[in-house]
Amino acid sequence: MELWFTEKDTVPGLALSVKVNKVLHREKTDFQDLAIVDTPIFGRMLFLDNIIMTNIKDEFVYHEMISHVALNTHPNPQKVLVIGGGDGGAIREIIKHPKVEKAVLVEIDRRVVETSKEYLPEIACGLDDPKVEVLYEDGIKYVNEHKNEFDVIIVDSTDPIGPAVGLFESNFYKSCYDSLKEDGIFVAQTESPYYNEELIPQIQKNLRALYPITKLYLAFIPTYPGGCWSFTMGCKKYDPETVDLSNWPGYPTRYYNPEIHKAAFVLPNFVRELIKE
Ligand code: AAT
Structure with a gap:
């Protein structure tokens, strides 16, 4: 059978x-x-x-691309917050960066962390690192209570259904903005440009109202609908497209490199059209 x-x-x-x-x-x-x-x-x-x-097979693409683009745009990403991402993949990537001193993971569902540690150790392996703090609560509540604290905030959330609906709303984006320091960077997974023609422009609009620099980039993930996946960044100061990556520390990655970092912002016309101002 x-x-x-x-x-x-x-x-x-x-x-x-x-x-x-x-x-x-x-x-x-x-x-x-x-x-x-x-x-x-x-x-x-x-x-x-x-x-x-x-x-296990394709997670490296998503976890590297949700983490390293923002981390290498910020000149000194010492304190990083991940909302969601209880499997630990983003955390495993974040702690590779030599400048990261502390990474906080705020996952609503304790069982995602516990079962990932048990069954997906290749992904969850960074969760017990001394730089990492794991908290079990709603990410929305957490950012409301933490102001001016983080260099980078990464929203590694489920699709906008159930507990993650609020993670795609403008109030939450504003709280993240306030949770970042004055030169902080926000990045979120923002679904497929093939199938989310309303959501993606809405997210752009909400972030443009807050950040002077708002950019979308793409990566290729076979197990997510459409295979072509988007991430949206809001930056208070640093531009991920023009940042000088010649001093990239060069820790081990399987997808990310400085050329991919730059190339990920080169968008097909239909995606440009989706996010045009
Ligand atoms: N690293 C890729 C895996 C994920 S899982 C996203 C996580 O977000 C889940 O563990 C879920 O429990 C958590 N989550 C959902 N809502 C909240 C919330 N309000 N606060 C904190 N954590 C939350 C992402 C997969 C993307 C799938 C694309 N199709």
């Missing part, structure tokens, strides 16, 4: 299926339906509410 897992209707009318060798863990947490499965193509995969979150 063949077993398949399907992410269905995150884009209405679209399904993404993956063959499963074995379901390793499944539970209903206080927030979502969590599953860890082993697959022939992607290795172990984490699903939340039947939506693909991450997997």
Whole structure:
């Protein structure tokens, strides 16, 4: 008997299926339906509410690109906040950067962290690093209570459904702005430009109202709908496109490098059109 897992209707009318060798863990947490499965193509995969979150094979693309573009745009990213991202992939990347002294992870669902540590150690391996503090609470509440504190804020959130809806709203963006120091950088995963023609321009508009520099960049992630994935950055001072990367410290990465950093901001016309002012 063949077993398949399907992410269905995150884009209405679209399904993404993956063959499963074995379901390793499944539970209903206080927030979502969590599953860890082993697959022939992607290795172990984490699903939340039947939506693909991450997997052993392609996670490096997303986690490197959500972290290193902002970290290498800021000249001194000492204190970094991650909202969501309980699998630990962004944290693993952040602590590679030699200037990072402290990384705070604020994840709403403790079980995502615990099961990732158990089943996805390749991804979760940075979570016990002494530079890392893991807190279990709503990221919205956390940024409301922390002002003028972070150099970089990374929003590694689920799609705008359930507990993550508020992470795509303008009040939250304003709280993040206030949580950043005067030269801080904000970056969020902002879905697929093929399928989110309303959400992406709305996010741009909300961030443009706050930051002098707002930019969208792309990376290629086979397990997210459309494969072409966007990230949106808001910068108070530093421009990620013109930053001098010749002194990049050059820690090990599999996707990110200074050329990719610059190239990720080169957008196809249909994406330019989506975010034009
Ligand atoms: N690193 C890639 C994995 C994720 S998971 C996103 C995490 O955000 C989940 O663990 C979820 O519990 C957490 N989360 C959701 N809402 C909140 C909130 N309000 N505060 C804190 N954490 C939250 C991203 C996958 C992207 C999928 C794209 N299709």
